Amino acid sequence: xxxxxxxxxxxxxxxxxxxxxxxxxxxxxxxxxxxxxxxxxxxxxxxxxxxxxxxxxxxxxxxxxxxxxxxxxxxxxxxxxxxxxxxxxxxxxxxxxxxxxxxxxxxxxxxxxxxxxxxxxxxxxxxxxxxxxxxxxxxxxxxxxxxxxxxxxxxxxxxxxxxxxxxxxxxxxxxxxxxxxxxxxxxxxxxxxxxxxxxxxxxxxxxxxxxxxxxxxxxxxxxxxxxxxxxxxxxxxxxxxx
Numbered sequence: 622x623x624x625x626x627x628x629x630x631x632x633x634x635x636x637x638x639x640x641x642x643x644x645x646x647x648x649x650x651x652x653x654x655x656x657x658x659x660x661x662x663x664x665x666x667x668x669x670x671x672x673x674x675x676x677x678x679x680x681x682x683x684x685x686x687x688x689x690x691x692x693x694x695x696x697x698x699x700x701x702x703x704x705x706x707x708x709x710x711x712x713x714x715x716x717x718x719x720x721x722x723x724x725x726x727x728x729x730x731x732x733x734x735x736x737x738x739x740x741x742x743x744x745x746x747x748x749x750x751x752x753x754x755x756x757x758x759x760x761x762x763x764x765x766x767x768x769x770x771x772x773x774x775x776x777x778x779x780x781x782x783x784x785x786x787x788x789x790x791x792x793x794x795x796x797x798x799x800x801x802x803x804x805x806x807x808x809x810x811x812x813x814x815x816x817x818x819x820x821x822x823x824x825x826x827x828x829x830x831x832x833x834x835x836x837x838x839x840x841x842x843x844x845x846x847x848x849x850x851x852x853x854x855x856x857x858x859x860x861x862x863x
Contacts, residue, residue: 625666626686629656633678638756643673646694650803654759654811659803661686663694697802746788754796754805757812764816767792771809771838772824773831774800779860787824787854798833805834809841813849820850827857 629640629649636654648663649656649670656678658664666689671679749763754771770791777783777795794812796805813821823838825831835853842851855863 622686622688623683624686624688625681625683626661626664627658627666627668627670628680628682629658630678630680631655633676634674635676635678636758637675638751638753639673639675640670640679641755643670645669647697647802650801651755651808652803653807660693662688662690663697665689665691743782743785746784746790748788748792752793752795754794754808755801755803757794757808759808759811760815763792764812764818766817766819768820768822769794769812769818770822770824771795771834773797773826773834773856775826775831776824776856779826779858780856780862781860783824787822791822796834798837799830805837806840806844809837810844813841813845813847818847818849820852822852822854824854824856827855827863 646663768791770793772795774797
């Protein structure tokens with residue numbers, strides 16, 4: 622059918638990623654450092670992304686395109702699209718409080734700090750911003766001679782001292798291949814190819830869906846032609862290094 626969808630000027634796009642965040646339908650993603658319309662049927666043609674673009678790279682165009690599929694958009698947002706009937710093993714709910722009565726009594730009596738309260742936590746080891754793989758520029762000073770850490774979103778939440786053990790002295794980029802629905806290998810390939818990185822480390826969770834992040838890093842290194850050390854660390858859902 623002929624309908625209105627967005628068009629992205631590849632030359633004008635600077636890869637800032639603001640349109641990706643502005644698109645509530647998830648129709649836009651960063652591929653190779655440039656914004657791309659990933660699926661016609663996710664674009665509602667309303668243009669929430671247009672005012673977010675600082676370079677004017679986005680415009681409307683009428684062309685042959687699949688009809689807007691609100692059901693597919695809602696399914697993607699809820700994480701159900703393409704999920705097997707028995708559910709993703711990585712989505713299985715797990716609770717880490719001990720089940721014995723003594724542990725329950727202790728847990729209920731613990732004094733929890735208020736949000737933002739200073740409890741003497743170690744300083745952040747984050748070296749740059751942004752950190753999302755989708756948003757980080759493909760060429761930046763933070764990658765020059767850097768030891769790059771490619772981390773799954775959940776790792777820093779599962780591992781209590783993640784900053785000290787894994788992020789210190791590294792340039793960190795994070796993502797979740799299951800939630801983002803993009804090919805990280807393309808973006809990582811450009812990062813590794815365009816910068817003189819010293820090494821690459823991958824921090825992933827033990828759940829199967831995290832394997833996509835590790836595979837993307839391996840593929841990107843191979844495609845970039847860079848002969849640098851690659852280390853993979855797997856974190857359990859209890860925050861322990863396996």
